Amino acid sequence: MIILKIAFRNIFRQKRRSILTALSMFGGFFLSAFFIGFSDGSYNTIISMFTSNNLGHIQIHENTYLDKPSLYKTINNYEEVLQKLAEIKGVKSYSPRIFSAGIVSVGDKSSGARIFGVDQSKEIKTTNFDKKIIKGKVFSGEEAYEVIIGEGLSKILKAEIGEELVVISQGADGSIANDAYKITGISKSGNEIEDRVTMYLPLKVAQELLVLEGRVHEIAITVGNLNSVNKINELVSKKINSEEIEAVPWQVFAKSFYDAMQADVAGMWVMLVIIMFVVAIGVLNTVLMSVLERRREYGLLKAMGTKPKDIIKLILTEINILAFICIILGSVAGFGINLLLSKHGIAMPEPITYGGMKFQYMTSEVNLRSFLIPAVIVFVSATIVGFFPALKAAKTDPAKAMRTH
Amino acid sequence: MDQKTIISTENLVKTYKDNGMEAKAVRGISLEITSGEFTAVVGPSGSGKTTFLNLISGLDTPTKGTVMINNKLISEMKGKELSDFRRDNIGFVFQSYNLIPVLTVEENIEYIMLLQNVPKSERHERVIKILEEVGLSGLETRRPTQLSGGQQQRVAIARAMVSNPTLILADEPTANLDSEMGSELLKMMKVLNETTGMTFLFSTHDEMIMDRARRLITLKDGLVKTDEIR
Ligand SMILES: Nc1ncnc2c1ncn2[C@@H]1O[C@H](COP(=O)(O)OP(=O)(O)OP(=O)(O)O)[C@@H](O)[C@H]1O
Numbered sequence A: 001m002i003i004l005k006i007a008f009r010n011i012f013r014q015k016r017r018s019i020l021t022a023l024s025m026f027g028g029f030f031l032s033a034f035f036i037g038f039s040d041g042s043y044n045t046i047i048s049m050f051t052s053n054n055l056g057h058i059q060i061h062e063n064t065y066l067d068k069p070s071l072y073k074t075i076n077n078y079e080e081v082l083q084k085l086a087e088i089k090g091v092k093s094y095s096p097r098i099f100s101a102g103i104v105s106v107g108d109k110s111s112g113a114r115i116f117g118v119d120q121s122k123e124i125k126t127t128n129f130d131k132k133i134i135k136g137k138v139f140s141g142e143e144a145y146e147v148i149i150g151e152g153l154s155k156i157l158k159a160e161i162g163e164e165l166v167v168i169s170q171g172a173d174g175s176i177a178n179d180a181y182k183i184t185g186i187s188k189s190g191n192e193i194e195d196r197v198t199m200y201l202p203l204k205v206a207q208e209l210l211v212l213e214g215r216v217h218e219i220a221i222t223v224g225n226l227n228s229v230n231k232i233n234e235l236v237s238k239k240i241n242s243e244e245i246e247a248v249p250w251q252v253f254a255k256s257f258y259d260a261m262q263a264d265v266a267g268m269w270v271m272l273v274i275i276m277f278v279v280a281i282g283v284l285n286t287v288l289m290s291v292l293e294r295r296r297e298y299g300l301l302k303a304m305g306t307k308p309k310d311i312i313k314l315i316l317t318e319i320n321i322l323a324f325i326c327i328i329l330g331s332v333a334g335f336g337i338n339l340l341l342s343k344h345g346i347a348m349p350e351p352i353t354y355g356g357m358k359f360q361y362m363t364s365e366v367n368l369r370s371f372l373i374p375a376v377i378v379f380v381s382a383t384i385v386g387f388f389p390a391l392k393a394a395k396t397d398p399a400k401a402m403r404t405h
Numbered sequence B: 001m002d003q004k005t006i007i008s009t010e011n012l013v014k015t016y017k018d019n020g021m022e023a024k025a026v027r028g029i030s031l032e033i034t035s036g037e038f039t040a041v042v043g044p045s046g047s048g049k050t051t052f053l054n055l056i057s058g059l060d061t062p063t064k065g066t067v068m069i070n071n072k073l074i075s076e077m078k079g080k081e082l083s084d085f086r087r088d089n090i091g092f093v094f095q096s097y098n099l100i101p102v103l104t105v106e107e108n109i110e111y112i113m114l115l116q117n118v119p120k121s122e123r124h125e126r127v128i129k130i131l132e133e134v135g136l137s138g139l140e141t142r143r144p145t146q147l148s149g150g151q152q153q154r155v156a157i158a159r160a161m162v163s164n165p166t167l168i169l170a171d172e173p174t175a176n177l178d179s180e181m182g183s184e185l186l187k188m189m190k191v192l193n194e195t196t197g198m199t200f201l202f203s204t205h206d207e208m209i210m211d212r213a214r215r216l217i218t219l220k221d222g223l224v225k226t227d228e229i230r
């Protein structure tokens, strides 16, 4: 009790020193909170940028499709699966797709192309499909004989809106697939290489061309909250409950991207360790000075019969009271900056347009761990570092300390 | 007042070793101090006064020889046993820096009683009573910085006496005071010695203060030069 009293009052007696100590703790807390909030925020921005372009957050395929894609590995009851998805809370949108490849020509120019069959209205909800159209229009109907081609492909084919595009491919029944469609739009996804080989058909039309009526290769799903992807993926798996098809989250189907993001997260931890060191050095410096300066006080306390462990307690209490105050103030400040940056973000040197979405700002996120981790960092580093000066103070020899010369 | 022996030292020697250099601070002191004495230890700077007092209080350990207080061999005690014995039997007054700066007068005086687990109401009663005895009634909520040097030393004496120790040890308690305040403080110590019968052992440089002592032990080069009772 009396120790607590002495500790409390010492903080206010040594104002300048307390402020210095507090500044390094507060600064450490604030910086860590900011780093975590911003890193988590931009992590999610980048993931959503990457996934909402066309991948989605969760994908459903035939079991072996991801290992070795093939025209024949299809989801055969997809209408049924879509109905089930509609019932799952947390699923924001979903979009069935067909993939194939073929040769396309306009006039006397021809080129290879990847054929995407998309359900336009669902694709718009899932990947902002309409925003990718930079010239012309979206399909006039779900069964229109129309095609949208990538910007690069339109250049290769020297194709204009309104011209006719002929496709030659292979049907699932082994027949030669061959038909002609009117070019109604030109798209730009943000990925130029892709745009040189991309063509979109309405899903129904693609199914007919490839003889895949009632079947699709993929269902892409987006979720409301990226942090709950894995939970929702489980829900989806349970709901579709099938041996032939499976749902996988983006961490699996975009593994190399996920690995790169993990490296980024590791970078954040390195940063936090550095901050921890800075806090530790700041605290060590001032606490050590204070302990040296207050040698007589410790000598007196010991001469009066105070136990060494109570002197350690005294010093650690002083540090922890300060740490506590700093954590409260730091939480307010950290919350403030993260909230502000989650609303407004930091402008990127150059805005990125990706998948028809313009990313101009990196935003922060307000989450629990942006408070918990800094609190642990400040408490742990201050306590560890305070322990050595405290031990030194506890060992003060009162006979020596109380000598006047 | 019974005349029982409170302190007895036997061939007390303290040698400091500093980077291979030996300093013989106390070179063999044997003496006895009886209950209720008011004794001054005097001698030139470096003669070993502080060292001698620290050996008696157990703040320092002798190189050779023994110290008995109340028939307890404290020169052999260690750690908790020693610090508890010190807390319960010896009241200290240092030359300066006797008080914890952030505690009030009352809290400073209370401190040792807190360590001894004396109940709150009794603590307060004893603080009020001892403050009256040292002439500082009404100052219990002041901080040390709000007191004069003389008042601070009185609080230190009150703190030393409040738990009724066997012995009060004071190392140059007046050295930081002007001569008037110093002689006031000593007058008060003597009154306390006479009224309470508590044993006082203090060191000093000051001629005027020496004159008030009933026994005067003069040290020179770590040895007793004269020892006179007046
Ligand atoms: N920790 C120490 N290490 C080495 N030598 C010491 C130490 N403490 C005291 N001494 C030496 O021991 C001798 C006695 O010192 P002490 O402080 O006991 O004298 P004193 O009579 O109290 O002097 P003063 O009147 O100046 O306070 C001195 O020569 C001093 O330098």
Ligand SMILES: [Mg+2]
Residues within 6 Å of the ligand: B049, B050, B051, B171
């Ligand atoms: Mg001395």
